[in-house]
Amino acid sequence: MAHAELSVEPIDANFSLKDKIYDSLKQAITSMNIYADDAELRLDERRLSEKLEISRTPVREALARLEQEGLVHIVPRRGVYIVRKTKQEILEMILVWAALESMAARLISENATDQEIASLRKLFATFKGEEVQGHIDEYSETNIQFHQAILKLSCCELLWKTAENLFIHMRSIRARTISEDDRAKRSIIDHMHIIEALEARDANLAERLVREHTLNLGAHIKKHVEYLE
Amino acid sequence: MAHAELSVEPIDANFSLKDKIYDSLKQAITSMNIYADDAELRLDERRLSEKLEISRTPVREALARLEQEGLVHIVPRRGVYIVRKTKQEILEMILVWAALESMAARLISENATDQEIASLRKLFATFKGEEVQGHIDEYSETNIQFHQAILKLSCCELLWKTAENLFIHMRSIRARTISEDDRAKRSIIDHMHIIEALEARDANLAERLVREHTLNLGAHIKKHVEYLE
DNA sequence: ATCTGGAGTATTGTATACCAAAGGAATATC
């Protein structure tokens, strides 16, 4: 009998246009370089709906969500604009990030398995000391993955989700600053110390190292970054 | 000449229905006891728009924002429901809260003026030792204000705003748990120690005390609270 | 030449109409 039945998958009933558009727009915004001088920050509802071949309504609902999230700013009767964070806001984001990630480090040292902590080490397996300078882009990606991994290993969904929102903006900043000074090399050293503290199950140390590592990034940006604003 | 000028305020042109509705709904949701057994958790778009005497469109946009914020859950083709956080989620919120508030404490001990720190002490001026037990409700309010004050004094807008979202749910939990055990009394003692650490400009101690105080709340809830779920 | 006023256009905000899906009730059938 079963063979005769029409085998229809329980197609994803969660096909809501507004969600799709939300994801699509978010993806588009995060992948573009918001801070480029020639970036087009204006979003046109109508053009968007035409390009996506749907009506304006779901587009508007998606935009409302993005505004709540802080990615775009809707000026009544004026239009929708992609938000450029100011230097001050970026610095605040780094502070919050530091708070979240250091708490994550504490949780890991208390709860994570040895294997989970070991997985952090593997991330850096391909980068052996001096090779870093020549592969900044790849290292930048690993760097970002490391910080994401810490948040994820905390096993605190909310910690991870809260940080993720900040991450959209942190990503481009981290990628840009990593090549400055000698930050990549120092970054690896910091990361190794963090991993060692986690392996030693030293919650206080791990927390402190993570916090200081991130606050260092903040200090660096405060001093040297001018392409914001 | 300046005296002759017509002093017109830049009237708030930001009167957008969806924002008004958003505020209105948020206010309504936060002020109701979500965790009461008989709480009506279902929201009806049509009924809402009729009551507010506007169309469904702005209501829907407001709901989209509330969903993004996590206050309501929209089930496609089913309806809109006010979200009841699970015990696990509440515990995660407390973790995140602890991370944020302890960072705030660190910032205060590093940056706040003496007057600002002194203002924390004033909050508790009316509660002298034994009087607490008889005025649980008032103390509960003070307790909540204390934690909000710490976030605010950090002078980190984002820290404050991030915590505020959690606060909607934390508020009712704090209010309910404060009367259990002997928590009010111990709470005051904790708070005083925190203030002392801030006055001493001991960032590490202040941070630790705040974190432990909040994590204590978490541990208490984990053990004793059953009205969630 | 510049500034002001107005008309036209473009774009957003709101309302309404229609559609599709889900849940419930009623009826029919076993």
Added chain:
DNA sequence: GATATTCCTTTGGTATACAATACTCCAGAT
């Protein structure tokens, strides 16, 4: 009497029409 099926109501999703506002550009006046 129980279960299954069908239809109807309810409700959210989407499209579109209409209203209101803001920007632009041009003309005329100073």
